[in-house]
Amino acid sequence: MVLGFFRSEDGLDEVSVDIQSMLNDARHSFDLAMSAVLAGADPDAVLEEVRNTDRRINDAEQEVRRRLLVHAAVRGSGDIDSVLSFLILSRKIERIGDQAKNILDLGIEGVNLVGAADAPELRERHDEISASFETAMGVLAEDPAVDPAAFRSQMHRLIHEFESRLRELMHSTEPANEAVPRALLFRYLKRTVANLAGVTSDLAAPTDSDKEFEDLDE
Numbered sequence: 001m002v003l004g005f006f007r008s009e010d011g012l013d014e015v016s017v018d019i020q021s022m023l024n025d026a027r028h029s030f031d032l033a034m035s036a037v038l039a040g041a042d043p044d045a046v047l048e049e050v051r052n053t054d055r056r057i058n059d060a061e062q063e064v065r066r067r068l069l070v071h072a073a074v075r076g077s078g079d080i081d082s083v084l085s086f087l088i089l090s091r092k093i094e095r096i097g098d099q100a101k102n103i104l105d106l107g108i109e110g111v112n113l114v115g116a117a118d119a120p121e122l123r124e125r126h127d128e129i130s131a132s133f134e135t136a137m138g139v140l141a142e143d144p145a146v147d148p149a150a151f152r153s154q155m156h157r158l159i160h161e162f163e164s165r166l167r168e169l170m171h172s173t174e175p176a177n178e179a180v181p182r183a184l185l186f187r188y189l190k191r192t193v194a195n196l197a198g199v200t201s202d203l204a205a206p207t208d209s210d211k212e213f214e215d216l217d218e
Contacts, residue, residue: 012079015067015086020137022060022093023199027133029053029100030192034126036107037185040114043107050104057097064090092195099192103185111181122185129158129189132196139200148200155197162190 029050035041068083113119132154138146169183 012067012071012082012086015064015071018060018064018067019086019089019093019140022057022064022090023133023137025053025057025060026093026096026100027130029057029097030103030133031126031130033100033103033107034130036104037111038113038119038123038126040112041107043104047104047108050101054097054101057094061090061094089199092198096192096195099188099195102188106181106184111185113181125158125189128154129193129196132193136196136200151200152197155193158193159190159197162186162193166190
């Protein structure tokens with residue numbers, strides 16, 4: 001079941017706006033963090049913006065929880081599935097923001113892949129994941145132009161690709177200062193994608209969440 005996030009008649013439209021804002025901010029942080037690793041941006045120059053964006057995400061998550069508490073108190077258990085779904089969504093988006101901070105930390109530690117042999121491929125993956133935030137929003141909004149199954153298949157492909165790259169690096173003979181930063185980057189990218197996939201998962205029964213992405217987004 002798609003949740004119909006932007007239907008005002010469910011009484012949760014304000015929460016929907018908060019969720020949309022969180023997802024947009026998470027994309028902003030992700031793009032900034034990746035620019036520090038792949039585009040030569042000064043990590044210190046983007047650090048404050050990432051921190052400010054992360055604070056907005058955290059504040060929005062708290063506001064979502066507050067609104068849902070009020071909603072549940074007024075409406076009772078009738079909307080419990082929607083309430084739990086929104087709680088899960090807000091948590092997953094908050095985790096995406098955490099992965100952006102992890103990626104930025106790589107840049108702060110001096111990781112710079114601008115001139116690396118695989119930089120073009122990594123930039124393609126960044127562009128694909130960044131665009132996926134907008135696609136995820138289309139899935140949540142039930143945009144008829146967006147195919148949820150195709151989106152989930154894309155996320156599966158990316159997750160498996162990053163897992164494969166991680167396994168390769170475990171057996172790599174490359175110097176540690178080349179293999180380790182890439183392994184960490186692929187780990188953070190996999191977690192980002194897993195949470196994006198989780199945001200658009202079938203949450204008709206939130207207490208029985210999507211097992212495919214469990215353990216991938218921590």
